[in-house]
Amino acid sequence: MNSFDIEFRQRVSKIPFHGLGLSVDVYSPDVFDLTEQLEEQALSYGYLEMFKADQLALQEVRHRNPSTYLEYHADGLWVTQPDWEISYRYHDELTIAMNHLRQLGCSWLNHECATKQIAGHSFGTYLPPVFSEASAHVTAVNVRSAQRLFDKRFEDHALPSPLFLLETPPLTFFAIGEVSYADFFRFLAEACSCGFVLDIGHIWTVYRYTGAWQGSSIEDFLEGLLRAFPLERVVQVHIAGLGFHPAVLRQDQRHRCPPNWLDSHDSPIPDVLFRMLNQVLAHPRLINVRGVALEVDTKAISCIIQEFRRLGEQCTAWEQEQRRKLADAIDHDPVSREVSIAEAPRHFPQDPQLEIQYRHYVEMLTQCTSDSTFPQTNLLSTVDPTGLNVYRQDYLPYEIFEWGGKFQEMFPATMQALASLGGGCEGLFCFWYSHPHSFSEPYDFFLVKVHYFVEFIRVEYPECLTLAVQEAADLRDGYVLACQARSSQNRP
Known part of the structure; x- marks a missing residue:
C-alpha cells in the first residue's frame, strides 16, 4: 500500500454508505417528476447523483x-x-464545480476519464x-491539483472535502494506446x-471495441479485467x-460480432449488463463501494421505474x-479521520511527446489536419482500423452536422443564401478540424x-x-433565454 492508497482510504472512510441511487x-426527465413517481411506486x-446544471436549479434540488x-x-x-491548465479555462470550470459541490453538500465529484476537447x-x-x-x-497530476x-476551498466547510472520482470511459468504436484499459487505471491509482x-455499460464497450469478444466470453473477459483493475479504489x-x-449499421454480419451498441442513457439496459453487475458486485476486492446508481438522464420515467425496481430486487x-x-x-x-496528504513531485516523469500524440490523435480521427512535426508514433498500430473508420466516416460527421442541431434549422436564411450561390456547408467538417480554437467560455457544444459555422462563412462565403452573424446572435440570445427558462421552471 503506497501513500496514495493510504490517503484514499482516509478520504473514503469519511463517505457514508449510500446504497442504491440514480444518476440524473x-x-x-424532470427530476422532481421522477422522484415523485418513484415515491408513488x-x-x-x-x-x-446530479449532472452539471444551472446553480439555481441545483439549489432547488x-x-x-x-x-x-x-x-x-x-x-x-x-x-x-496534458495542456489542461494552459489551454483551457480549467480554474473557471473548477470554480463552477466547487460551487455546485458546496450547494449540494456532496461527498464526491464524478467525472468521466475522458474529454470532449483535444489540442x-x-x-x-x-x-x-x-x-x-x-x-x-498526466491525468493523475491534474486530478491531484484539482x-x-x-x-483548500472546503477547509471552512462542515463536511469533508469531496473526493474526486474518475469514471471508466466508454469506447465509441475504438481504443487507442499501448497499455490495457485496466492497467491505465492501475497506473492512475499508483x-x-x-x-x-x-x-x-462502458466496460461492455471495451469488450466489444477492443476485439476481446473474438477470444473470450463476456464472463471470462470481465473476470480478467476485474483481476487487473484496482477494485479497492471503486467508490x-x-x-x-x-x-x-x-448513422451506423447495427451489426457486422460478416464477422458475427456483438451488436454495435454504444453508451446510451435513454436506451433500455440489456440483460447482459445486469449479469455483469452481479459478477462485479460479487468480487471480494470491491470493498469501498458506497453506492450503485442507475444512470437515467434522458430516459422515459416509465422505463426508469421498471429498471430501478429490477435493480433493487437484484441488489x-x-x-x-x-x-x-x-x-x-x-x-x-x-x-485516521485526519487526511495525510501523500507527498509526490508535482510533475511525474512523462513522455515529452504526449501533447504531440494528442494532436496526432485528432489527425487520426478527422484526417483534416496535417502536421509534419508528428513523430512516428505507434498510435495507429494500436487501433482497430474498422472501428476507427466507422467513427470518422459515420459517427463524427453525424455529430457535427446533426447532433445538437442541424445547420439548416439553426441558420435557415444563411443556408438559403448559400444554396442560391450554389454553395453549402459540406466543407465545414474539415474547416472545423483544421482550425483549432481556444474558447473563453466553459465548454458548450x-x-x-x-462559432464554427460563422467562421466557416467568414472564410468561404463572406458575402453571406x-x-x-445575425442568425448566430439570435441563436445565442435564444439559447440563454431557454437555459434561464429551464432553470426557473424548477423553482416554486
Whole structure:
C-alpha cells in the first residue's frame, strides 16, 4: 500500500454508505417528476447523483431533498489532457464545480476519464484518453491539483472535502494506446488518491471495441479485467442503457460480432449488463463501494421505474451485506479521520511527446489536419482500423452536422443564401478540424457549433457573413433565454 492508497482510504472512510441511487439530470426527465413517481411506486433510493446544471436549479434540488444524499457528476474538467491548465479555462470550470459541490453538500465529484476537447479541437461526445503510462501520470497530476483546490476551498466547510472520482470511459468504436484499459487505471491509482466509478455499460464497450469478444466470453473477459483493475479504489458503480447509433449499421454480419451498441442513457439496459453487475458486485476486492446508481438522464420515467425496481430486487442482498461489512470495517480497522496528504513531485516523469500524440490523435480521427512535426508514433498500430473508420466516416460527421442541431434549422436564411450561390456547408467538417480554437467560455457544444459555422462563412462565403452573424446572435440570445427558462421552471 503506497501513500496514495493510504490517503484514499482516509478520504473514503469519511463517505457514508449510500446504497442504491440514480444518476440524473435536473431537466430530462424532470427530476422532481421522477422522484415523485418513484415515491408513488414505493421505490426508495439512497441518493441522487446530479449532472452539471444551472446553480439555481441545483439549489432547488437540495431545497426539496433536505435529507437525501446528493452527489455531483461534473463535465468540462479535461484532466486527461496534458495542456489542461494552459489551454483551457480549467480554474473557471473548477470554480463552477466547487460551487455546485458546496450547494449540494456532496461527498464526491464524478467525472468521466475522458474529454470532449483535444489540442484546441472540440467534439460533441467523450473521447477516451490515450491509454499509456505517461498519459495516466498526466491525468493523475491534474486530478491531484484539482483535489488540492477542493481541500483548500472546503477547509471552512462542515463536511469533508469531496473526493474526486474518475469514471471508466466508454469506447465509441475504438481504443487507442499501448497499455490495457485496466492497467491505465492501475497506473492512475499508483500516482494519485482519487477513487473510481466502474460503469458496467462502458466496460461492455471495451469488450466489444477492443476485439476481446473474438477470444473470450463476456464472463471470462470481465473476470480478467476485474483481476487487473484496482477494485479497492471503486467508490461507485454505474449501470445504464446501451443502444444503436442512427448513422451506423447495427451489426457486422460478416464477422458475427456483438451488436454495435454504444453508451446510451435513454436506451433500455440489456440483460447482459445486469449479469455483469452481479459478477462485479460479487468480487471480494470491491470493498469501498458506497453506492450503485442507475444512470437515467434522458430516459422515459416509465422505463426508469421498471429498471430501478429490477435493480433493487437484484441488489437488496448485496446492499445489506455491504452495509454490514462497512460497519464492521469501521469497528475493527478504524482509519485516521485526519487526511495525510501523500507527498509526490508535482510533475511525474512523462513522455515529452504526449501533447504531440494528442494532436496526432485528432489527425487520426478527422484526417483534416496535417502536421509534419508528428513523430512516428505507434498510435495507429494500436487501433482497430474498422472501428476507427466507422467513427470518422459515420459517427463524427453525424455529430457535427446533426447532433445538437442541424445547420439548416439553426441558420435557415444563411443556408438559403448559400444554396442560391450554389454553395453549402459540406466543407465545414474539415474547416472545423483544421482550425483549432481556444474558447473563453466553459465548454458548450451548441455554442461551439455556432462559432464554427460563422467562421466557416467568414472564410468561404463572406458575402453571406452578415446573415450568419445575425442568425448566430439570435441563436445565442435564444439559447440563454431557454437555459434561464429551464432553470426557473424548477423553482416554486
